[in-house]
Amino acid sequence: xxxxxxxxxxxxxxxxxxxxxxxxxxxxxxxxxxxxxxxxxxxxxxxxxxxxxxxxxxxxxxxxxxxxxxxxxxxxxxxxxxxxxxxxxxxxxxxxxxxxxxxxxxxxxxxxxxxxxxxxxxxxxxxxxxxxxxxxxxxxxxxxxxxxxxxxxxxxxxxxxxxxxxxxxxxxxxxxxxxxxxxxxxxxxxxxxxxxxxxxxxxxxxxxxxxxxxxxxxxxxxxxxxxxxxxxxxxxxxxxxxxxxxxxxxxxxxxxxxxxxxxxxxxxxxxxxxxxxxxxxxxxxxxxxxxxxxxxxxxxxxxxxxxxxxxxxxxxxxxxxxxxxxxxxxxxxxxxxxxxxxxxxxxxxxxxxxxxxxxxxxxxxxxxxxxxxxxxxxxxxxxxxxxxxxxxxxxxxxxxxxxxxxxxxxxxxxxxxxxxxxxxxxxxxxxxxxxxxxxxxxxxxxxxxxxxxxxxxxxxxxxxxxxxxxxxxxxxxxxxxxxxxxxxxxxxxxxxxxxxxxxxxxxxxxxxxxxxxxxxxxxxxxxxxxxxxxxxxxxxxxxxxxxxxxxxxxxxxxxxxxxxxxxxxxxxxxxxxxxxxxxxxxxxx
Amino acid sequence: xxxxxxxxxxxxxxxxxxxxxxxxxxxxxxxxxxxxxxxxxxxxxxxxxxxxxxxxxxxxxxxxxxxxxxxxxxxxxxxxxxxxxxxxxxxxxxxxxxxxxxxxxxxxxxxxxxxxxxxxxxxxxxxxxxxxxxxxxxxxxxxxxxxxxxxxxxxxxxxxxxxxxxxxxxxxxxxxxxxxxxxxxxxxxxxxxxxxxxxxxxxxxxxxxxxxxxxxxxxxxxxxxxxxxxxxxxxxxxxxxxxxxxxxxxxxxxxxxxxxxxxxxxxxxxxxxxxxxxxxxxxxxxxxxxxxx
Numbered sequence: 096x097x098x099x100x101x102x103x104x105x106x107x108x109x110x111x112x113x114x115x116x117x118x119x120x121x122x123x124x125x126x127x128x129x130x131x132x133x134x135x136x137x138x139x140x141x142x143x144x145x146x147x148x149x150x151x152x153x154x155x156x157x158x159x160x161x162x163x164x165x166x167x168x169x170x171x172x173x174x175x176x177x178x179x180x181x182x183x184x185x186x187x188x189x190x191x192x193x194x195x196x197x198x199x200x201x202x203x204x205x206x207x208x209x210x211x212x213x214x215x216x217x218x219x220x221x222x223x224x225x226x227x228x229x230x231x232x233x234x235x236x237x238x239x240x241x242x243x244x245x246x247x248x249x250x251x252x253x254x255x256x257x258x259x260x261x262x263x264x265x266x267x268x269x270x271x272x273x274x275x276x277x278x279x280x281x282x283x284x285x286x287x288x289x290x291x292x293x294x295x296x297x298x299x300x301x302x303x304x305x306x307x308x309x310x311x312x313x314x315x316x317x318x319x320x321x322x323x324x325x326x327x328x329x330x331x332x333x334x335x336x337x338x339x340x341x342x343x344x345x346x347x348x349x350x351x352x353x354x355x356x357x358x359x360x361x362x363x364x365x366x367x368x369x370x371x372x373x374x375x376x377x378x379x380x381x382x383x384x385x386x387x388x389x390x391x392x393x394x395x396x397x398x399x400x401x402x403x404x405x406x407x408x409x410x411x412x413x414x415x416x417x418x419x420x421x422x423x424x425x426x427x428x429x430x431x432x433x434x435x436x437x438x439x440x441x442x443x444x445x446x447x448x449x450x451x452x453x454x455x456x457x458x459x460x461x462x463x464x465x466x467x468x469x470x471x472x473x474x475x476x477x478x479x480x481x482x483x484x485x486x487x488x489x490x491x492x493x494x495x496x497x498x499x500x501x502x503x504x505x506x507x508x509x510x511x512x513x514x515x516x517x518x519x520x521x522x523x524x525x526x527x528x529x530x531x532x533x534x535x536x537x538x539x540x541x542x543x544x545x546x547x548x549x550x551x552x553x554x555x556x557x558x559x560x561x562x563x564x565x566x567x568x569x570x571x572x573x574x575x576x577x578x579x580x581x582x583x584x585x586x587x588x589x590x591x592x593x594x595x596x597x598x599x600x601x602x603x604x605x606x607x608x609x610x611x612x613x614x615x616x617x618x619x620x621x622x623x624x625x626x627x628x629x630x631x632x633x634x635x636x637x638x639x640x641x642x643x644x645x646x647x648x649x650x651x652x653x654x655x656x657x658x659x660x661x662x663x664x665x666x667x668x669x670x671x672x673x674x675x676x677x678x679x680x681x682x683x684x
Numbered sequence: 685x686x687x688x689x690x691x692x693x694x695x696x697x698x699x700x701x702x703x704x705x706x707x708x709x710x711x712x713x714x715x716x717x718x719x720x721x722x723x724x725x726x727x728x729x730x731x732x733x734x735x736x737x738x739x740x741x742x743x744x745x746x747x748x749x750x751x752x753x754x755x756x757x758x759x760x761x762x763x764x765x766x767x768x769x770x771x772x773x774x775x776x777x778x779x780x781x782x783x784x785x786x787x788x789x790x791x792x793x794x795x796x797x798x799x800x801x802x803x804x805x806x807x808x809x810x811x812x813x814x815x816x817x818x819x820x821x822x823x824x825x826x827x828x829x830x831x832x833x834x835x836x837x838x839x840x841x842x843x844x845x846x847x848x849x850x851x852x853x854x855x856x857x858x859x860x861x862x863x864x865x866x867x868x869x870x871x872x873x874x875x876x877x878x879x880x881x882x883x884x885x886x887x888x889x890x891x892x893x894x895x896x897x898x899x900x901x902x903x904x905x906x907x908x909x910x911x912x913x914x915x916x917x918x919x920x921x922x923x924x925x926x927x928x929x930x931x932x933x934x935x936x937x938x939x940x941x942x943x944x945x946x947x948x949x950x951x952x953x954x955x956x957x958x959x960x961x962x963x964x965x966x967x968x969x970x971x972x973x974x975x976x977x
Contacts, residue, residue, distance in 0.1 A: 311889040325931055328896035329938065332753070338890055382781045382877065385705040462809070465706075465781075466879050488809065498783060498875045502811050573809050 103153040103171050103233075105130045108141050110253065114159045125165045138229065138256045139246045145234065146245055152237045158230050160283035174221070174233055174276035181220045182272070186350045188244065188264030189234050191227035191257065192277035195313050197343055198222060198474060198567050201511070202315045203273050206230065208281040219479060219563045221272035223347045225340060226314045229257040230281050235269075242267040250302055252293040254286075258312065258319075259302065265342050266306070270350055285316065294319040307339045351473045352390065358452035359471065359529060360394040364439040365459040367402040367410045372460040372575065374497040377418045379573075383465035384421060390472035394452075395421050398443035400428035400435040434547045434593075440554075441539055450533045451477060456551070457526045460575045461485075467571040471529070479563035480555075481529040482510040483571030490577045499577070508574070510566040516556055517607065517615045525551035526572035534558050542600060546593030548581065553597035560606050688719045689787055690769035691776055694759040696728045699778035702880075704736055710781040712741035716788040723748055723767055725759040756828065757844025757853045764843055769835050777829040779880040789874035790832040793821075801837035801866025802858060805830040805874040815975040816870035823870040824964040824974045825858035830876040837866050845908075847942045851894055852901035855973050859909065862961040863952065891931060899927065899935035902971050904942055909965065911953050915943075921970045 107118050107130055115132050122130045133141045145154050153175060157163065164170055178187045192205040203222060205215050238244075244263045246256060261271040293299060303309065304323045312319040327334035361380060365373055377395070384393045397414070399407065411425060426442040428435055440456065447454065453475055457463055467483060474481050485508040490499035512522040538557050544550060576583075584590070601607070633640040691711070695703055703724065711720050719742050726733050726749040734747045750762045760775060767773075772794050774787065786805055794803045804826035806812075816823035831854070841860045844853045858868045886892055899922055906914035922932055952958075958965050967973060 308891075309889045310891070313889065325891055325896070325934060328891055328893055328931075329934060331893065340887065340889060378783070378877075382706060382710075382879070385709055386702070464879055486809070496873075498808060500872065502808060503813075504810060 102151050103155055103175065104145075104149050104151040105167075106145055106149075106154055106156045107132045107159060108138050108156060108253075109134050109159040110136060111159070118159065121163075125163070125167075127163060127167050136253070137251045138253045139250045139259070140248070142256050142260065143245050143248075146236060146239050149236055152235070154234045154236055156232045156234065157279070158281075158283065160281070161230060162280040162282065164278065170276045170278070171233065174274045175235075177274055177276060178221045178233075178235070178272065182270050182350045183353070184235075185238060186268070186270055187221075187235055187272065188238055188267075188269030189227065189232055189257070189260055189271045190221055190274050190277060191224065191233070191271070192231045192273055192275070192279060193228040193315060194224040194273050195226040195315065196222050196273065197225050197347055198565060199511070200225075200313070200568060204315070205273060205275040205278045206281050207279075209284060215275060215278070216563070218273060218275040220476070221274040223270050223272045223343070224261070225343050226312060227257045227261055227271055227273065228315055229254060230283075231277050231279050232257055232260070233274075233277060234260075238269055239264075242269065244269075247302060250298050252289075252296075252299075254290045254293050255299060255319075258314070262306070262339065265339075265346050266337075268346055268349070270346055287316065290316055294321070304336075306336060307342075308334075308336045309339045312339065348470075348473060354390060354472065356390055356392055357472050357475050358392045358394060358449055359455055359475070360396055360447050360452060360532070361455045361457050361463070362396045362398055362440065362443040362447075363457055363459050364398045364400060364436060364443070365402075367399060367407060369460055369579075370410060370413075371492060371495055371497045372577075373414070374417070375499075376457060376459055376462045377414070377421065377423075378497070379462040379465060381418065381421060383463055383468040386465055387468045388472070391468060393421075393468070394447075395423045396443045396446050397423055397425045398428065398439035399425055400439040400442075434545065434550075436547050437544050437550050440535075440550070444532070444536055444539065447532055450536070452532050453481075453529050454532045454535055455526070455529045457572060460577065460580070461526050462573045462575075463526070464570045464572060467569055470569065471571075474565050474567055475529065475531075476563075476565065477531050477533070479565045480531070480534070480558055482513050482523060482564060482566040483527055483529075483569045484508060484510050484567075485524050485527045485572040485574050486570055487574045487576060490575045492577055499575070505576070507570075510568055513559070513564055513566050516552070516559065517611060518619060521549065521552035521555070523555055524572075524574055525555075526574065528555060529571075530554075530558060531562070534562055542604070544597060544600070546596035548590045548593045549597060550593070552594075553601060556601055557606050688721050689717055689791065690767060690773040691720060691722045692725060692760055692763045692767075692773055693722065693776050693778055694725045694727045694756055695733055695778045696726065697733045700724075700733045702779040703734070706781040707776065707778055708736075708740050708743055708745065710784075711743045711787070713784045714742070714782065714787045715784050717791070718742060720744070720787070721746070721767075723763050725749070725763050727754050727756075727759045729753045755846060755849035755853075756851075757848055758846040761843040761846065764835075764838060771836075772832055772834050773838075775828055775831050775833060776876075777878065779878065780830055781877040781879075782830070783875035783877065786830075786874045786876055789871055793869060793871045793874070794832050794834060797867065797869065799865065799867050800869050801834050801861035801864070802826040803832040803869045803871050803874075805832075805876040806870065806872050807878045808875050809877070809879070813976045814870070815977050820867075821869040821871060822964075823858075823868055824862075824966065825855045826868050826870070828854035828857075829878060830874075832871075834866070837861060837864070840864060847904065847946075848901050849897060851897040852905055852971075856905055856908070859961075859965045860952070862964045863954070863957050868964070891927075895927075896931070896935060898971050899925075899932070900938045903936065903939040906967060907939070907943065908950065909952050909958065911951055915939075918967075925970055 105127060109132055112134060118130060118132055133144060135141050145156060155171060174190055178190055194203060196203045204211050244267055246259055250259060264271050300321050303321045308323065308327045310321055310323045327336055363376060380393060380395060387393055415423060424446050426446045428438045428442045486504055487506045489503045489505045491501035493500045508524050508527055510527060515522045538554060544553060693703065711722060722743050722745045724734050724747045726747055729750055729752040732747055734745065738745055748763055748766060790803050790805060794800050812827060814823060841864055845856050848856065861868050903915060903918040903922060906918035919936060922935060
C-alpha cells in the first residue's frame with residue numbers, strides 16, 4: 096500500500112457526517128494512508144486543532160468532496176521538497192493549489208473544478224501567493240508552531256481560514272505559495288453567498304481592520320471588500336497597521352536575499368549611428384547599476400554592426416571614456432555579414448562567458464527602468480524566460496541632445512499578452528524579455544535563422560516553447576518611437592522575407608505542437624466570426640463603429656472599452672433626457 | 685555661474701538609499717558647476733538619517749533637523765531660514781537622478797530672467813503633461829520635485845504655506861509667484877530623471893497619503909484663492925469623486941480644522957490680481973490645475 100509522505104499527516108475537514116465512510120473507503124482503496132477526519136462548522140478551530148495536535152511536521156488538509164491523486168505521497172514529497180528548496184525549510188508556512196499569485200497578481204489554478212477544466216502547466220517551483228483557496232492546504236507545522244501561529248478564536252466559518260492563516264504567516268515572516276504538485280479534482284460547488292456572508296461579517300472586517308489598512312483583497316472568487324478605517328492617512332505615526340500587499344512583498348523579497356548573485360548582461364546592438372540615444376540608454380543602465388543590490392550585477396555588451404568605419408573607433412572611445420564605470424565590452428560583426436541583426440546577437444553571446452547568467456537585448460534607441468532592477472533577482476530563474484511590460488514613447492530628438500526634446504507616453508506592451516504570439520504577430524518586444532543565456536545559446540546552435548527583421552519574434556517563439564514563462568506587470572523598459580524606427584519602414588519586402596525564413600524553419604523543426612496550432616486556428620476563426628458580428632452590429636448602429644487608427648498599432652487598442660464607453664455615454668444621455676422629462680412632468684417647465 | 689549651488693532635499697530613512705545611490709552620484713556629474721551644497725532635511729525630526737561621507741566629489745553633504753516632524757513646506761522653510769541661500773536654491777526629491785546638464789541649465793535660465801521666481805526642470809521619462817508656452821516656458825505651476833527657487837522671491841512671499849503639510853504646496857507657491865509678479869518657468873533643457881512610480885502605481889486595494897492630502901488641500905487651495913465660493917465648489921467636486929463617504933468626510937473635517945485657524949488675511953482674495961493671471965491661476969476639475977499638453 097502506498098503511504099503518504101513520511102512526515103505529513105492527512106486531514107479531511109467535513110461538515111456532513113455521512114461523508115466519513117466514503118472518505119475512509121477512498122483512503123483504503125487508493126492507498127493514501129491514514130486520514131484523520133475532523134467534523135465541524137468552524138474550520139478555524141479545526142485548523143487550530145491540527146496545528147496543536149498533529150504528530151507530524153507537515154499536514155495536508157483538504158475539504159470533503161475532493162479527489163486526491165493516487166500516489167499522493169509522491170506529490171506531497173515533491174511539494175515539500177520544492178518549497179524547502181525555493182524558500183528554505185524555515186521560511187514557508189502554507190502551500191495551496193488555487194489562489195492569487197504574488198508575481199503576476201493573477202489567479203493561478205492547479206486543480207480541476209466545475210468552473211475550470213483547463214490543464215495547467217507546471218508551476219516549476221512554488222509561486223508565492225497573496226490569496227489561497229481552502230480546498231487543499233499543505234501546512235509546515237514545525238514553522239507554525241515555532242512562531243506560535245494560530246488562527247484567532249474570534250473568527251468563524253469555512254471559507255476564509257486559509258486567507259487568515261496566510262496573513263498570520265506573513266505577519267511572522269513566512270511565505271505562502273502555490274504548487275502544481277498539489278493538483279487535485281474538486282468536485283464540490285463553490286458557495287459564493289456563504290463566502291460573501293463570511294467576508295462581509297463584522298468578525299472578519301474587525302480582524303482585517305485591526306491589522307491591515309487594505310479595503311480590498313483580490314481572490315479567485317472575486318474581490319473581498321472590507322469597510323476599513325483610514326486612520327493611517329490622517330496620522331501615520333499613530334496608526335501603525337500594515338499594508339497587506341506591502342507585507343507580502345517584504346516577506347517574499349526577504350526570502351530571496353540569500354540567493355546567489357545573478358548576472359544580467361544587457362546586449363545592445365548598435366551601428367553607432369544614434370549616439371545621443373545610446374547615451375540615454377547607457378544613462379539609464381548607469382542609474383540601474385547604482386541601485387542594483389548585492390543580488391544582481393549588470394554587465395553591458397555593445398554589439399557593433401555595420402558601423403561607419405570612419406567614426407567607429409572614435410565613437411567607441413567616447414563611450415568608453417564617458418561610461419567607464421559600466422565596464423562595457425564590445426563585440427564586432429564584420430560588415431560583410433548578410434544578417435547583421437542576428438549576427439550581432441551571436442557575436443555578443445560569444446563575449447558572455449557565464450552560462451548561468453541572463454541576457455537582456457535592449458536596442459540603442461530604447462532604455463531600461465532602473466527601478467525594475469531591484470526586483471529582478473526574485474523573478475529570474477535558470478529555466479524560465481522573464482517577461483515584463485514596456486512603455487512606448489512618441490519622441491522627437493534634436494541635434495546632439497542626449498534626451499528627447501519631446502516625449503509622450505502613448506501606450507504599453509503588456510507582458511500578459513505573451514501567449515498571443517502563437518497567432519503570428521509579435522506582441523512582446525525584445526526589450527521586454529530577459530532570457531537565461533543558456534537557452535539563447537542553444538537556440539542559436541540549433542537554428543540557422545537566416546533572416547534579419549523579426550528575429551526577436553523568432554527567438555521568443557522558439558524559447559517560449561521550451562521554457563517556462565514568468566510574466567510580471569512591471570515596467571522594465573521604454574521603447575522610443577521617433578520616426579526612424581526600422582519597424583516603421585514602408586518597404587516591407589525585407590521584413591516579409593525575413594519573417595518567412597524564420598517561421599518556415601520553426602515550422603519545419605516542429606517547434607510548436609500540432610494541437611496548439613489547431614487550437615489557435617479555431618480561436619482565430621472564432622475571432623473572425625466575432626469581428627463579422629461586430630461589423631454587422633455597427634452597420635445598424637454606426638455610433639458604435641471603431642474609429643480609424645493609423646498604422647502601426649504597437650499597443651493594445653481599447654476596442655472593447657471604446658465600444659463600452661459609447662454604450663455608457665448613450666445610456667447616460669438616455670438617463671439624463673429621461674430624468675429631464677420626468678422633472679418637466681412633475682415640476683413643469 | 686554661482687560659486688556654490690545650494691540644494692535642499694527633504695528626506696527620511698526610507699528615502700536615504702535613493703539619495704546615496706541616485707541623487708548624490710548624479711550631482712557629482714553636473715557639468716559647469718564647481719561646487720554643490722546638498723542640505724538633507726530630516727523631516728522626521730528624529731536621529732540622523734545620513735551616515736555617509738560629508739564630501740562626495742564636488743558635493744558637500746550636511747543634514748539638518750528641526751527636531752520635530754515637519755511637512756514638506758515647513759521642512760524647506762526651516763532649511764531656507766537656517767542656510768540663507770544667496771541668490772537661488774534647488775528643491776529636489778530624493779529619488780531624482782539629474783541629467784549632467786540639469787543644474788547648469790536651471791542656473792542659466794534663472795540668471796537670464798530677472799523676473800523668474802521658480803524654474804522647474806523637465807521630468808523624464810514620464811514628462812508631466814502640464815501645459816507651458818514654448819517660447820517663454822511660462823507654466824501655471826511648477827512641480828516641487830525638482831525646482832529652482834529665487835531666494836528673494838521666496839523671502840518676499842514668506843516661503844511655503846505650511847498648512848498644506850504635503851502635496852499641492854507647490855501649486856500654491858506658483859500661484860503666489862504669479863500674483864507677486866514673478867514668472868513660473870518650465871525649463872525644457874533641464875532634465876531630471878524621475879523613474880519612481882513607474883511600476884508602483886496606486887493599487888486599488890488601499891488609499892494612499894497622496895490621495896488624502898490632495899483631497900484636503902484641494903479644498904484648502906480653493907478656499908484660499910476663491911474664499912467661501914471656492915470652498916463650496918471644491919467640496920462639491922470632492923463629493924462627486926469615487927472616494928467613499930468616510931474618506932471625503934475625513935478630508936473635509938481636516939480642512940475645517942485648518943480653516944478654523946485661518947484669519948481673513950490668509951485668504952488671497954484679490955480678484956483683480958487673480959483675473960490678470962486667469963490663464964495661470966485656474967482649476968479645471970478635481971485636483972486639475974492645468975490644461976493637459
